[in-house]
Amino acid sequence: MNLFDTVQEMGHEQVLFCHGKDPDIKAIIAIHDTSLGPAMGATRMLPYLNEEAALKDALRLSRGMTYKAACANIPVGGGKAVIIADPAHKTEDLFRAYGRFVDRLQGRFITGQDVNLTPENVRTISKETNYVVGVEEKSGGPAPITAQGVFLGIKAAVKFRLQSESLEGLKVAVQGLGNVGRNVCQLLHENGAELFVTDISQEKAEEVKRTFGATVVAPDEIYSLDVDIFSPCALGGILNSQTLHSMKAAIIAGAANNQLAQEEIHSQMLVEKGILYSPDYVINAGGLINVYNEMIGYNEEKAFKQLHNIYDTLLEIFARAKQQEISTNEAAKQLAEERIMNARKIKNKEMIVSC
Numbered sequence: 001m002n003l004f005d006t007v008q009e010m011g012h013e014q015v016l017f018c019h020g021k022d023p024d025i026k027a028i029i030a031i032h033d034t035s036l037g038p039a040m041g042a043t044r045m046l047p048y049l050n051e052e053a054a055l056k057d058a059l060r061l062s063r064g065m066t067y068k069a070a071c072a073n074i075p076v077g078g079g080k081a082v083i084i085a086d087p088a089h090k091t092e093d094l095f096r097a098y099g100r101f102v103d104r105l106q107g108r109f110i111t112g113q114d115v116n117l118t119p120e121n122v123r124t125i126s127k128e129t130n131y132v133v134g135v136e137e138k139s140g141g142p143a144p145i146t147a148q149g150v151f152l153g154i155k156a157a158v159k160f161r162l163q164s165e166s167l168e169g170l171k172v173a174v175q176g177l178g179n180v181g182r183n184v185c186q187l188l189h190e191n192g193a194e195l196f197v198t199d200i201s202q203e204k205a206e207e208v209k210r211t212f213g214a215t216v217v218a219p220d221e222i223y224s225l226d227v228d229i230f231s232p233c234a235l236g237g238i239l240n241s242q243t244l245h246s247m248k249a250a251i252i253a254g255a256a257n258n259q260l261a262q263e264e265i266h267s268q269m270l271v272e273k274g275i276l277y278s279p280d281y282v283i284n285a286g287g288l289i290n291v292y293n294e295m296i297g298y299n300e301e302k303a304f305k306q307l308h309n310i311y312d313t314l315l316e317i318f319a320r321a322k323q324q325e326i327s328t329n330e331a332a333k334q335l336a337e338e339r340i341m342n343a344r345k346i347k348n349k350e351m352i353v354s355c
């Protein structure tokens with residue numbers, strides 16, 4: 001990877017490579033854009049295959065956070081951090097060292113809990129820095145809110161693609177039954193949908209089968225089921241040439257970040273197959289909405305209103321994509337970039353006036 005070319009192409013402001021010897025720490029903090037406010041993005045910990053994979057993840061996820069905030073109308077920018085390590089090797093020192101790196105950014109980057117981090121790990125990070133949210137879990141953690149947002153996104157897609165206000169009798173395949181996926185299953189079940197589920201944890205799958213009457217399938221069978229909706233709530237990169245080839249669902253709407261393996265190729269493939277795709281960073285904004293509101297002083301009414309905007313924003317994106325004959329991913333990107341440009345213009349005007 002040619003680093004500066006990539007960063008220039010994707011539009012990042014700053015990428016930090018954090019390294020320490022004692023404790024041994026390797027982390028990347030990517031700050032994509034702060035035009036709308038400080039960069040927000042949770043931190044994940046993974047034993048990446050190589051450093052390039054870690055960097056790519058941080059770059060793409062942080063850009064996704066910029067678009068996520070802009071589409072959700074939240075005045076923050078986009079960032080994301082990855083700690084390159086096996087979650088089996090967590091230590092207090094490691095998280096404290098990471099916290100000191102975050103602190104040095106003096107609030108340009110605000111972080112919290114993502115893949116493989118626990119609330120306890122985030123509390124450890126917060127011993128070194130105040131620029132962490134979700135420590136108190138005042139609002140009950142972001143996952144249930146994220147799931148509600150995904151549910152609203154599914155309803156918007158059903159309205160647009162199937163011209164229906166109801167989910168009654170629709171077949172939905174849910175991949176991943178973790179904090180978000182299980183809550184999505186509950187909402188779908190309560191609204192009359194028929195569930196097909198998978199998880200690499202047999203225990204989680206069995207529990208969802210017992211509780212919501214779901215049909216359990218093997219992890220590699222979830223992509224090709226004869227269902228109306230596919231809801232990926234586990235990992236990224238699952239929309240690729242292989243999985244899309246056998247996909248029968250009319251709608252893809254789930255919580256996972258970075259769902260498209262290769263953005264341009266696979267968003268185009270979705271258009272060709274007539275599958276309506278709810279862009280990941282629009283439908284999964286519930287987590288960000290939740291932590292942002294927690295940060296500014298939780299107001300349930302305000303958070304609820306922002307969450308419900310996901311429904312209207314998705315309908316706007318679907319209509320824009322149809323009208324301009326572009327992918328929904330491209331339409332969402334356009335919407336986000338317009339909002340960021342407008343915010344920059346207003347900021348510049350304010351600066352001229354105050355001079």
Ligand SMILES: NC(=O)C1=CN([C@@H]2O[C@H](COP(=O)(O)OP(=O)(O)OC[C@H]3O[C@@H](n4cnc5c(N)ncnc54)[C@H](O)[C@@H]3O)[C@@H](O)[C@H]2O)C=CC1
Nearest residue numbers: 142143146176177178179180199200233234255256257287
């Ligand atoms: N928690 C939140 O508020 C938000 C989560 N997301 C994204 O949503 C996704 C799910 O998040 P959480 O539920 O919080 O994570 P989680 O870690 O609680 O759940 C993920 C689940 O997926 C399962 N899984 C992993 N690999 C799988 C595979 N190959 N096939 C089937 N199942 C597999 C795991 O066993 C686990 O049960 C992640 O991609 C995350 O980045 C996005 C925005 C906010």
Ligand SMILES: O=C(O)C(=O)Cc1c[nH]c2ccccc12
Nearest residue numbers: 040041042111112113287288291
């Ligand atoms: O939607 C994402 O990918 C997020 O990172 C959202 C999020 C969850 N917890 C946080 C803590 C601080 C900043 C963002 C988040």
